[in-house]
Amino acid sequence: MEKREIEVAVAKYLEQKGYERMALKAAMFDMDGVLFDSMKNHAKCWHETMAHFGLDLPEWEAYMHEGRTGAGTINIVSIRQRGHEATEEEIHNIYKYKSDLFNQCPKAERMPGAYELLCKVKASGVMPMVVTGSGQVTLLERLNRNFPDVFRKELMVTAFDVQYGKPNPEPYLMGMEKARKWMDRNGRDGKIGNAGKLQPWNFVVVENAPLGVQAGVAAGVFTIAVNTGPLPDDALLSQGANLLFHSMQEFCDEWENVFSELSA
Ligand code: CA
DSSP: OOHHHHHHHHHHHHHHHTOSOOOOOEEEEOOBTTTBOOHHHHHHHHHHHHHHTTOOOOHHHHHHTTTSOHHHHHHHHHHHHHSSOOOHHHHHHHHHHHHHHHHHSOOOOBOTTHHHHHHHHHHTTOEEEEEOSOOOTTHHHHHHHHSTTTOOGGGEEOTTTOSSOTTSSHHHHHHHHHHHHHHHHHSGGGOOTTSOSOOGGGEEEEEOSHHHHHHHHHTTOEEEEEOOSSSOHHHHHTTTOSEEESSHHHHHHHHHHHHHHHOO
16 A cells, blocks of 8 residues: 555545544454454354355355344344344344354464554554454453453453444444543553543544444544455445555554554
8 A cells, every 4th residue: 555545544534524633542453354364254154044044144245244233134134035023032043053153163363464463553652452242251361362462451342341332333432431541540641642631533443344344433533444354345445444454464564654644
């Protein structure tokens, strides 16, 4: 990517929002499809599960629904194919089948380039955060095992924290709130230079899914899409992504340029 392209994207964001400048202090990373290469398994399991119950959800379409609740995804397919929502019992059975199938899949690998990028982010003085719809109980342990010394429990938003989930901006708004609280306790009284408390221009969102991009944009944060799946770039750009990379490795290689444009 040309450095100029990043410059233009930042200028456009600032103009839209009426902000003077970016001053990056924290980066909010989505987890599945960003930090872990887990979406292939999810998509495959969704497809096989739906087929088992006589419903049709192609693997590529599962990527369009990434971030939706299980019930939400099941109902979209049910209404499309049968003209009505699934019953609660059906939803329970379908989602259980999918979860069991997913748990039999081999554990997803770290996304190539993700750890290197996180190390660069941290070394730049930017706080890495995780904002995920996932509710695995072993989440922090798994993150710490794969990304040692990067994340803190206080700087994570998971399924347990939120009511609505993506594409609602709630998870990212909550991420910003957690960062503010953490800064209040630990960093220069929560004050960021002359800018006062942490504001949207102190953050970026990193997302791989259309609904996740939608959530980041709705939260008013500069949103970087990383297209790690099979969808066309436009599926992410049309949701308002400010910048797009085709892999975490590409983002990692460009970090110095991105950071220099996003810091004051
Ligand atoms: Ca994701």
